[in-house]
Amino acid sequence: MSVLVVGTLRAIFAYLAFKGAGSLNWAFLTQTPKPVGEPGGGMANALIGSVMILGIASLFGVPIGIGAGVYLAEFGRNKLGQLVRFTADVLNGVPSIVIGLVAYGLVVVQQHHFSAFAGGVALAIMMVPTVARATEEMLLLVPHSVREAAFGLGIPQWRTTLSITLPTARAGIITGVMLAFARVAGETAPLLFTAFGNQFWSFSANQPIAALPLQIFAYAISPFDEWHRQAWAGALMLVILIVGTTALVRFVFLRRMLEGSR
Amino acid sequence: MGAAPEKHIPSSGKDSAEQSSREGPAKSMDRSGSSGLTLVTGANNSGAWKRSIFNLDFGFRGLMLLAALAILVIVALIIEQLLQLSAPAWHKFGIHFFFGSDWNPVSGEFGALPFVFGTIVSSLIALVIAVPLAVAVAVFVTEMCPKPLRKPISFATELLAAIPSVIYGLWAIFVLVPLLRVYVDPWLMRYFSWTGLFVGPAYGIGMLAAGVVMAIMIIPIISSITREVLSVVPQHQREAALALGATRWEMIRVGVLRNARAGIVGAVILGLGRALGETMAVSMVIGNRPEIVKSLLAPGYTMASVIANEFAEATDDLYLSALMEIGLALFLVTIIVNVLAGLMVWTVTRGTPRAHVQ
Numbered sequence: 017m018s019v020l021v022v023g024t025l026r027a028i029f030a031y032l033a034f035k036g037a038g039s040l041n042w043a044f045l046t047q048t049p050k051p052v053g054e055p056g057g058g059m060a061n062a063l064i065g066s067v068m069i070l071g072i073a074s075l076f077g078v079p080i081g082i083g084a085g086v087y088l089a090e091f092g093r094n095k096l097g098q099l100v101r102f103t104a105d106v107l108n109g110v111p112s113i114v115i116g117l118v119a120y121g122l123v124v125v126q127q128h129h130f131s132a133f134a135g136g137v138a139l140a141i142m143m144v145p146t147v148a149r150a151t152e153e154m155l156l157l158v159p160h161s162v163r164e165a166a167f168g169l170g171i172p173q174w175r176t177t178l179s180i181t182l183p184t185a186r187a188g189i190i191t192g193v194m195l196a197f198a199r200v201a202g203e204t205a206p207l208l209f210t211a212f213g214n215q216f217w218s219f220s221a222n223q224p225i226a227a228l229p230l231q232i233f234a235y236a237i238s239p240f241d242e243w244h245r246q247a248w249a250g251a252l253m254l255v256i257l258i259v260g261t262t263a264l265v266r267f268v269f270l271r272r273m274l275e276g277s278r
Numbered sequence: 279m280g281a282a283p284e285k286h287i288p289s290s291g292k293d294s295a296e297q298s299s300r301e302g303p304a305k306s307m308d309r310s311g312s313s314g315l316t317l318v319t320g321a322n323n324s325g326a327w328k329r330s331i332f333n334l335d336f337g338f339r340g341l342m343l344l345a346a347l348a349i350l351v352i353v354a355l356i357i358e359q360l361l362q363l364s365a366p367a368w369h370k371f372g373i374h375f376f377f378g379s380d381w382n383p384v385s386g387e388f389g390a391l392p393f394v395f396g397t398i399v400s401s402l403i404a405l406v407i408a409v410p411l412a413v414a415v416a417v418f419v420t421e422m423c424p425k426p427l428r429k430p431i432s433f434a435t436e437l438l439a440a441i442p443s444v445i446y447g448l449w450a451i452f453v454l455v456p457l458l459r460v461y462v463d464p465w466l467m468r469y470f471s472w473t474g475l476f477v478g479p480a481y482g483i484g485m486l487a488a489g490v491v492m493a494i495m496i497i498p499i500i501s502s503i504t505r506e507v508l509s510v511v512p513q514h515q516r517e518a519a520l521a522l523g524a525t526r527w528e529m530i531r532v533g534v535l536r537n538a539r540a541g542i543v544g545a546v547i548l549g550l551g552r553a554l555g556e557t558m559a560v561s562m563v564i565g566n567r568p569e570i571v572k573s574l575l576a577p578g579y580t581m582a583s584v585i586a587n588e589f590a591e592a593t594d595d596l597y598l599s600a601l602m603e604i605g606l607a608l609f610l611v612t613i614i615v616n617v618l619a620g621l622m623v624w625t626v627t628r629g630t631p632r633a634h635v636q
Binding site for chain 1: 353452620
């Protein structure tokens with residue numbers, strides 16, 4: 017039965033590569049969508065849009081996540097810490113479409129328009145629990161003797177955490193951030209009614225913007241062959257980006273790190 | 279964040295610690311030894327340390343506390359927004375919202391039963407397909423797999439989890455659905471239509487397709503948690519079974535699976551939680567028809583799909599509010615399921631360290 021499972025994975029990948037490779041060309045990467053029926057056009061605006069949305073999301077999500085992780089690891093051996101941990105797990109399990117609804121209510125309704133900012137907020141909410149848990153786990157892996165040595169030298173706790181503990185755990189925290197990033201990069205549902213999608217170039221954080229997963233979704237459910245072709249190309253790019261990052265992080269850095277710390 | 283503020287308050291313990299560190303290691307061991315111990319035990323915050331209002335430790339801790347509280351604030355905001363925006367629909371329809379089977383945005387009648395039905399049925403199909411496969415993979419990897427194969431298989435399974443949902447949907451539309459339509463559905467209809475579950479035109483698109491895609495998506499989660507749970511079963515259980523004369527399969531069944539039962543159930547429920555919230559892949563292959571039909575080959579609609587498809591086009595406030603209420607219901611159900619699952623897995627793996635970041 018495992019052969020079935022692994023075989024399915026290989027089949028999906030192979031088919032994706034096969035279908036997508038043919039359509040992935042320079043025009044795809046640099047042009048905006050053409051009107052239906054015209055050949056050519058690309059997803060360049062979606063690529064830029066994804067980068068912008070993910071940038072905004074990281075701007076909000078990563079500091080809050082790391083801060084929460086530091087609190088949980090360094091100061092969080094109490095009831096509040098337990099509550100925050102539990103809540104972070106709950107937040108992790110909330111369906112992404114519900115988070116999209118919340119971002120709609122919080123940002124889109126207040127601003128009266130869709131925007132890349134709203135999409136970024138939605139994805140940031142999704143990044144926070146992952147980054148926080150990863151940071152906490154990595155900080156807990158730093159041996160307490162390192163901290164005690166610092167305290168023994170008279171370094172205050174804030175300085176210890178910033179200059180000694182965090183840099184020691186730096187590799188692990190970065191991998192946690194990358195994993196969270198890879199996870200939200202593929203999310204479509206929260207962007208459906210926050211970033212909303214856009215056929216044209218947009219570089220403003222206050223307007224609707226295209227995103228790669230959104231564009232793939234729109235093209236996939238359309239009845240046009242040309243768009244299907246482009247959807248496959250976009251999917252190939254997305255998969256290479258996300259699965260590549262995840263594989264790299266999990267099985268190169270983490271293995272090496274954990275083996276080294278034992 | 280410089281040293282300047284502290285110099286004005288000579289009695290602060292932290293300040294004496296800084297001074298002593300400047301004096302050299304020998305002397306600093308004396309004076310800062312005590313402040314170091316205080317910080318390490320954390321039991322009492324010595325008065326001198328706390329007296330300074332420029333105390334950076336306090337500020338740093340406060341900042342980190344703010345970040346941690348942000349998580350609580352986010353969840354509170356989620357609940358508040360969902361409640362606030364779904365209030366109009368709740369006032370108009372009450373609890374009968376979830377028992378009416380008429381979803382008619384044009385006439386303003388909103389009954390969510392088709393979506394509840396669709397969510398439950400598609401999740402059930404997914405579980406029925408995924409659980410045997412996932413548990414089999416987990417058992418294979420932990421018990422029977424030759425060492426060199428272990429890493430590639432678990433690697434491949436975890437990669438399945440990393441693939442975004444839209445891509446599963448894309449693959450499902452163009453590969454899975456034709457497969458179902460041409461080969462599987464007619465076969466099911468020929469041999470099993472007496473059950474009433476496999477009748478109707480073979481669209482390919484429908485509940486079964488959604489269930490299969492969902493199954494592929496939740497296999498990695500169920501499998502990885504089951505693997506964790508199985509690895510915690512003490513080795514002497516396996517040895518005891520073998521010593522009593524059990525065959526390999528019996529040893530696994532009695533010694534390992536039975537012990538890990540609660541954890542496996544927890545893993546299954548966790549997979550269910552993920553399946554419930556699955557939006558994109560399901561929206562692409564379920565057919566989007568808000569009707570309750572017995573046949574599994576018929577199109578259906580799930581709670582997450584209706585929000586994804588109709589939210590951007592909801593014309594009036596009541597429509598939007600009805601969709602929000604569905605979102606609220608989805609949120610509550612997912613939380614309950616996830617908490618339940620977490621409790622079950624925790625009771626089995628309690629105290630054992632996790633080998634890798636989630």
